[in-house]
Amino acid sequence: MRNGVIGLATFVSVAAGAGDDYHLQPVPVGDSAQVFVGKTEGFARGNGGNIVNTGFIVGTDGVIVIDSGPSRAYGEQQRAAIEKQTALPIRQVFITHAHPDHFLGDQAYSGIAISALPKTIAAIRDHGEALSDNLYRLLGGWMLGTRLVPPDHAAQPGTVIVAGRKLRLIAAQGHTDADLMIFDEATRTLFAGDLVFFQRAPTTPNANIEQWLSTLDTIDQLDFQYLVPGHGPIVQDHAAIAQTRDYLRWLSTTLHNAATRGWDIQEVMQTPIPERFRSLSVLDQEFPRSVTHLYPDIELNVLPKQTAAKHE
Numbered sequence: 576m577r578n579g580v581i582g583l584a585t586f587v588s589v590a591a592g593a594g595d596d597y598h599l600q601p602v603p604v605g606d607s608a609q610v611f612v613g614k615t616e617g618f619a620r621g622n623g624g625n626i627v628n629t630g631f632i633v634g635t636d637g638v639i640v641i642d643s644g645p646s647r648a649y650g651e652q653q654r655a656a657i658e659k660q661t662a663l664p665i666r667q668v669f670i671t672h673a674h675p676d677h678f679l680g681d682q683a684y685s686g687i688a689i690s691a692l693p694k695t696i697a698a699i700r701d702h703g704e705a706l707s708d709n710l711y712r713l714l715g716g717w718m719l720g721t722r723l724v725p726p727d728h729a730a731q732p733g734t735v736i737v738a739g740r741k742l743r744l745i746a747a748q749g750h751t752d753a754d755l756m757i758f759d760e761a762t763r764t765l766f767a768g769d770l771v772f773f774q775r776a777p778t779t780p781n782a783n784i785e786q787w788l789s790t791l792d793t794i795d796q797l798d799f800q801y802l803v804p805g806h807g808p809i810v811q812d813h814a815a816i817a818q819t820r821d822y823l824r825w826l827s828t829t830l831h832n833a834a835t836r837g838w839d840i841q842e843v844m845q846t847p848i849p850e851r852f853r854s855l856s857v858l859d860q861e862f863p864r865s866v867t868h869l870y871p872d873i874e875l876n877v878l879p880k881q882t883a884a885k886h887e
């Protein structure tokens with residue numbers, strides 16, 4: 576029996592050791608915000624799900640964490656990396672939205688308030704287990720010991736003081752139906768969550784493209800010095816917003832035109848992609864996924880109008 580336990584422990588450590596170190600190194604943004612910049616890839620065993628930007632802000636009497644990453648191991652390593660930078664306690668974790676690469680590290684913050692918009696909390700409660708199961712399939716050993724911990728505090732949009740830091744919490748939608756942005760007033764750093772992607776094709780499993788485009792107009796008006804996209808490099812200008820908008824507009828127009836022409840989904844998948852998007856990473860995976868997510872509804876919206884028009 577004892578041997579069995581030792582054997583199991585050995586197995587677990589070997590399985591985890593196959594890929595358990597995310598090598599998280601924070602990148603300073605301004606003088607007190609820092610970002611763990613993820614790879615611009617899809618989920619894969621080679622990256623352990625470290626495909627997302629998470630971050631933290633060191634306030635006067637504590638630390639604010641933004642998103643906890645794709646797994647318990649990520650959350651724990653993120654916390655350890657933060658604690659190497661400062662002795663101040665972590666006061667609050669904000670979860671930007673209900674996608675699994677952003678909240679499955681919550682376990683590492685037991686006892687600390689984890690805040691998200693109410694619809695995000697509901698979506699994580701309803702779908703978090705299924706999202707987590709899917710990551711287990713995609714990432715294997717990286718997910719060991721990960722279990723769902725939904726956020727427990729409802730974030731209120733507006734200005735709040737956390738850890739001595741003035742933050743603007745901005746509730747928006749489009750990438751999902753509840754997307755929280757965190758604007759740090761002192762450094763004018765905007766953590767935009769997945770409302771902004773850069774140099775990586777946006778993901779759309781829960782997107783409303785028209786709402787998303789309208790939210791991008793709002794983001795364009797914000798007086799940020801640094802913008803941290805959910806995926807892709809940090810920027811100091813509006814290039815990432817412009818690129819996200821350009822891609823989403825093209826995607827929407829392409830799908831609407833295809834529906835008007837009566838194309839089936841396989842024909843839409845063959846649409847040539849403009850040269851200017853060819854450099855976006857994971858485009859070849861994300862474009863077909865987006866067609867699958869978005870085209871059936873667009874077809875349904877276009878077809879009745881055409882049928883009605885024929886009878887007019």
Ligand SMILES: [Zn+2]
Nearest residue numbers: 672674750769
């Ligand atoms: Zn997302």
